[in-house]
Amino acid sequence: MSTFQTRRCTDPRCRLRFPVAAESALGDRCPHCGAATEAIDLAYATEGAGALGDRAPGPALEVLLDNVRSLQNVGAILRSADGVGVRQVHVGGFTPTPDHPKMAKTALGAEAVIPWTRHREGLEAAEELRARGLRLWALEGGAGSSSLFEAPAIDPGEEIALIVGHEVSGVDPRIVDLCDAVVRIPMLGIKGSLNVAVAFGIAAYAIRFGLRAPAIGG
Numbered sequence: 001m002s003t004f005q006t007r008r009c010t011d012p013r014c015r016l017r018f019p020v021a022a023e024s025a026l027g028d029r030c031p032h033c034g035a036a037t038e039a040i041d042l043a044y045a046t047e048g049a050g051a052l053g054d055r056a057p058g059p060a061l062e063v064l065l066d067n068v069r070s071l072q073n074v075g076a077i078l079r080s081a082d083g084v085g086v087r088q089v090h091v092g093g094f095t096p097t098p099d100h101p102k103m104a105k106t107a108l109g110a111e112a113v114i115p116w117t118r119h120r121e122g123l124e125a126a127e128e129l130r131a132r133g134l135r136l137w138a139l140e141g142g143a144g145s146s147s148l149f150e151a152p153a154i155d156p157g158e159e160i161a162l163i164v165g166h167e168v169s170g171v172d173p174r175i176v177d178l179c180d181a182v183v184r185i186p187m188l189g190i191k192g193s194l195n196v197a198v199a200f201g202i203a204a205y206a207i208r209f210g211l212r213a214p215a216i217g218g
């Protein structure tokens with residue numbers, strides 16, 4: 001558990017309000033204008049959302065990262081994968097592996113606990129997952145995709161392999177062809193896609209927790 005304190009800049013033209021670790025001298029000066037600061041609240045603790053007994057009602061989930069280029073994206077995905085209880089991560093092509101020396105910077109320890117396998121050829125990894133009986137879901141947009149939030153019900157006992165693609169070119173079309181479903185996260189603005197790690201987090205939680213739009217009316 002970590003303890004923090006809220007401080008405020010004393011310069012009336014600034015008044016920046018910001019948190020610092022309790023007892024840290026770093027908050028003595030305003031990070032924006034350099035003026036002196038004052039504590040405006042008692043110290044408070046943050047505990048995170050872990051160890052509260054939460055359980056996912058949804059299916060077992062594995063993930064195939066096929067040619068995801070960025071170390072930061074893979075690290076963020078591993079952290080989310082740990083949070084949502086992914087059973088195994090498979091890295092294909094040039095995706096950096098969890099044991100990369102700089103992975104801990106964004107995975108923050110998740111890289112050391114998630115079981116993983118590495119495959120030079122992502123297509124073969126997808127075929128292996130299918131041969132093990134997992135249903136393959138490509139996380140991708142395009143005309144052949146359906147909204148993740150209107151995806152067909154998942155039968156009890158069904159296991160899903162979610163396949164995530166390269167930051168620019170997306171999931172390899174030959175892998176998409178192998179998939180049982182292609183699911184998209186609806187995009188309502190000007191952009192056609194999300195950051196890959198953000199997209200993975202949304203989809204993984206939706207699959208494991210069965211997220212749907214709240215019912216309206218009554």
Ligand SMILES: C[S@@+](CC[C@H](N)C(=O)[O-])C[C@H]1O[C@@H](n2cnc3c(N)ncnc32)[C@H](O)[C@@H]1O
Nearest residue numbers: 139140164165167170171184185193194196199
């Ligand atoms: C930034 S997207 C890449 C390119 C995307 N195919 C395009 O044409 O813009 C990288 C990866 O993130 C995931 N992704 C990002 N946004 C998504 C969305 N709205 N729906 C489904 N997958 C998405 C997919 O796995 C995709 O392969």
